[in-house]
Amino acid sequence: MRRYIARRLLQSIPLLLLVSIVIFYVLRLVPGGPLSVFARGQTSPEALAQIRIKLGLDQPLIVQYFHWLGQTLQGNLGNSYDTGRPVLTEILARVGPTFYLIGSTFLLVLIISILVGVISAVRQYSALDIGITTFTFIGQALPVFWVGLVLILIFFSTLSNPSTGLPLLPASGMYSVGKPFSVWDWLAHLILPMVALGLGWISWYSRYLRASMLDVIHQDYIRTARAKGLKENVVIFKHALKNAAIPLVTVVALDLPTLFGGSLFAEIIFSWPGMGRLFYHAVERRDYPILMGTILITAAMMILANLIADIVCSYLDPLIRYEKSR
Amino acid sequence: MAEQAIPLDDLDYQIPAQETMLQIVWKNFRRHPMGLIGASILLLIVLLSAFAFISPYDPDEINNSNRWQTPSWHHPFGTDKNGRDILTRVAYGGRVSLMVGVLSMATAAILGTIIGGLAGFYGGQIDNVLMRLTDFFLCFPQLFVLLFLSFILRESHITFMQGGFGNIIIVIGATSWMTMARLVRATFLELRESEFVKAARSYGSNDLHIMVRHILPNAVGPVIVNSTMGTAWSILTESGLSFLGYGIQPPTASWGNMLQDARATMGVYPWQTIFPGAMIFFTVIALNYVGDALRDALDPYKVVGQMRQ
Numbered sequence: 001m002r003r004y005i006a007r008r009l010l011q012s013i014p015l016l017l018l019v020s021i022v023i024f025y026v027l028r029l030v031p032g033g034p035l036s037v038f039a040r041g042q043t044s045p046e047a048l049a050q051i052r053i054k055l056g057l058d059q060p061l062i063v064q065y066f067h068w069l070g071q072t073l074q075g076n077l078g079n080s081y082d083t084g085r086p087v088l089t090e091i092l093a094r095v096g097p098t099f100y101l102i103g104s105t106f107l108l109v110l111i112i113s114i115l116v117g118v119i120s121a122v123r124q125y126s127a128l129d130i131g132i133t134t135f136t137f138i139g140q141a142l143p144v145f146w147v148g149l150v151l152i153l154i155f156f157s158t159l160s161n162p163s164t165g166l167p168l169l170p171a172s173g174m175y176s177v178g179k180p181f182s183v184w185d186w187l188a189h190l191i192l193p194m195v196a197l198g199l200g201w202i203s204w205y206s207r208y209l210r211a212s213m214l215d216v217i218h219q220d221y222i223r224t225a226r227a228k229g230l231k232e233n234v235v236i237f238k239h240a241l242k243n244a245a246i247p248l249v250t251v252v253a254l255d256l257p258t259l260f261g262g263s264l265f266a267e268i269i270f271s272w273p274g275m276g277r278l279f280y281h282a283v284e285r286r287d288y289p290i291l292m293g294t295i296l297i298t299a300a301m302m303i304l305a306n307l308i309a310d311i312v313c314s315y316l317d318p319l320i321r322y323e324k325s326r
Numbered sequence: 327m328a329e330q331a332i333p334l335d336d337l338d339y340q341i342p343a344q345e346t347m348l349q350i351v352w353k354n355f356r357r358h359p360m361g362l363i364g365a366s367i368l369l370l371i372v373l374l375s376a377f378a379f380i381s382p383y384d385p386d387e388i389n390n391s392n393r394w395q396t397p398s399w400h401h402p403f404g405t406d407k408n409g410r411d412i413l414t415r416v417a418y419g420g421r422v423s424l425m426v427g428v429l430s431m432a433t434a435a436i437l438g439t440i441i442g443g444l445a446g447f448y449g450g451q452i453d454n455v456l457m458r459l460t461d462f463f464l465c466f467p468q469l470f471v472l473l474f475l476s477f478i479l480r481e482s483h484i485t486f487m488q489g490g491f492g493n494i495i496i497v498i499g500a501t502s503w504m505t506m507a508r509l510v511r512a513t514f515l516e517l518r519e520s521e522f523v524k525a526a527r528s529y530g531s532n533d534l535h536i537m538v539r540h541i542l543p544n545a546v547g548p549v550i551v552n553s554t555m556g557t558a559w560s561i562l563t564e565s566g567l568s569f570l571g572y573g574i575q576p577p578t579a580s581w582g583n584m585l586q587d588a589r590a591t592m593g594v595y596p597w598q599t600i601f602p603g604a605m606i607f608f609t610v611i612a613l614n615y616v617g618d619a620l621r622d623a624l625d626p627y628k629v630v631g632q633m634r635q
Binding site: 015018019023026027029030137138140141142143144145146149150152153156157254257258260261262264265268279280283286291294295298299302303306 | 461462464465466467468469470473474477478481482558562565566569570572585588589592593596599600603606607608610611614615
């Protein structure tokens with residue numbers, strides 16, 4: 001297993017290098033290049049030339065790339081053109097909020113979709129199952145940003161807290177600025193973005209889990225488990241769910257990039273101080289170092305997530321574990 | 327007594343009426359009420375967009391004295407911040423959104439079929455390289471790549487067609503072919519050693535002929551189902567990109583950029599948000615139901631079983 005992990009980690013190095021080369025060159029191909037951001041102001045041609053030299057943009061591309069690579073390997077991703085602060089500092093400040101949002105959404109999604117998926121598989125074709133299936137179709141057809149807008153419309157613009165007259169739920173930021181820390185305040189800020197982001201995923205995963213539960217439930221070993229007199233709860237949650245959940249882990253890992261993309265909408269609509277918003281503003285402001293940095297770090301995280309999913313999968317499924325150890 | 331030949335017509339033998347594959351698929355499809363409802367909703371939305379020109383209003387003309395009208399008989403969906411009739415804009419926007427959905431999915435389907443087909447048919451190094459490429463594309467959040475690519479095209483002042491219509495199609499198509507490639511590859515991998523491929527090779531068919539005429543038809547089912555769902559996904563993606571300001575550029579209406587337009591004032595004039603959003607919702611849910619019904623109707627075991635009966 002350890003060798004397998006090491007091999008996978010080594011394999012990801014050329015992939016990351018390729019990513020960095022592609023992004024670096026594509027960004028430099030854009031007319032105007034990184035300088036265009038400075039050229040928009042009142043900067044004189046002489047000053048521009050100076051900035052060019054200072055940023056190393058007068059060097060050949062290949063030299064620029066290796067310079068950038070050398071710096072990156074030492075943990076220096078350059079400075080943001082916009083704020084002048086180190087890219088790494090900017091990104092690290094944003095990673096936390098994104099993980100907090102995605103992590104809590106994910107937890108909610110998993111809990112709800114496992115419950116919903118199991119219930120609708122166990123009671124296949126009941127009214128409840130049909131209701132749930134319809135709901136999952138609806139949930140999958142709603143764009144994250146539209147759900148976000150409608151939630152704001154309902155819980156921020158329309159409904160208000162009867163005792164204070166303030167909006168029922170806050171619709172921007174991660175916490176109230178200038179107020180002492182309180183768990184309730186953080187939770188209240190989390191609810192709307194979490195629901196907007198999670199709704200589609202709950203639908204998708206409960207459908208998926210329902211299908212794989214139905215596959216498992218009709219197998220012989222489940223009949224055996226029932227025949228030897230186990231309680232239905234134990235049969236469903238211990239014997240059936242464990243096998244039904246294995247394909248879900250792989251799917252989850254493959255979907256992680258999409259979840260990350262969805263969080264970009266949630267972050268923008270709810271002014272959440274995360275990576276998605278950082279990336280979006282970097283695109284708007286042509287902040288090249290931040291662009292490079294966020295893309296690279298996101299790619300690295302995605303590769304890592306896939307690796308973790310593979311490890312979890314092999315932990316859950318002895319057959320896969322056996323194949324990989326060979 | 328000489329033996330007499332019995333005329334064939336006198337034999338009590340009837341050739342059973344053969345159903346074509348299309349008939350069987352349609353017969354199976356009809357059994358899905360939700361699939362039928364989905365198809366009808368789609369038809370309605372397509373008709374609405376196709377006959378957008380019936381509207382007495384201009385979709386883009388600004389008329390500030392008429393802004394933010396509540397829904398009424400004159401403006402069933404109300405008007406927006408520039409006094410434009412929202413129903414008209416929704417209909418014209420539907421053209422853009424549906425076309426983007428279909429065309430970018432077609433791009434993705436063609437790309438995916440070529441890449442997956444080559445990888446599955448030739449295997450070995452070609453497969454290895456092409457599948458690494460697929461993994462490479464899969465390891466990014468699609469939205470990040472979309473924003474990045476749209477940014478590059480915009481900065482390079484490359485615009486294909488009105489409102490960046492072509493840009494969106496290319497960009498979405500180029501970032502969503504991976505599932506298709508994997509599906510097609512699986513079919514090719516499975517069938518390249520099969521008897522009928524060997525037979526075709528033995529009478530001298532070349533690789534291209536085998537791929538296109540013999541193997542590809544077997545992948546049509548999954549490709550169609552995936553394309554239906556993929557169209558829904560592309561419409562969602564387009565609306566998202568336009569919402570972020572990197573999709574269809576105003577004044578050309580699309581459902582996504584109408585939502586973007588509405589965002590600032592939606593607390594006061596909610597109908598601006600509700601109608602374009604509902605259009606996206608109904609289109610996507612209808613496509614998903616149709617895709618679901620098609621998956622069932624095109625299930626090869628079912629179809630072949632019924633053809634043999």
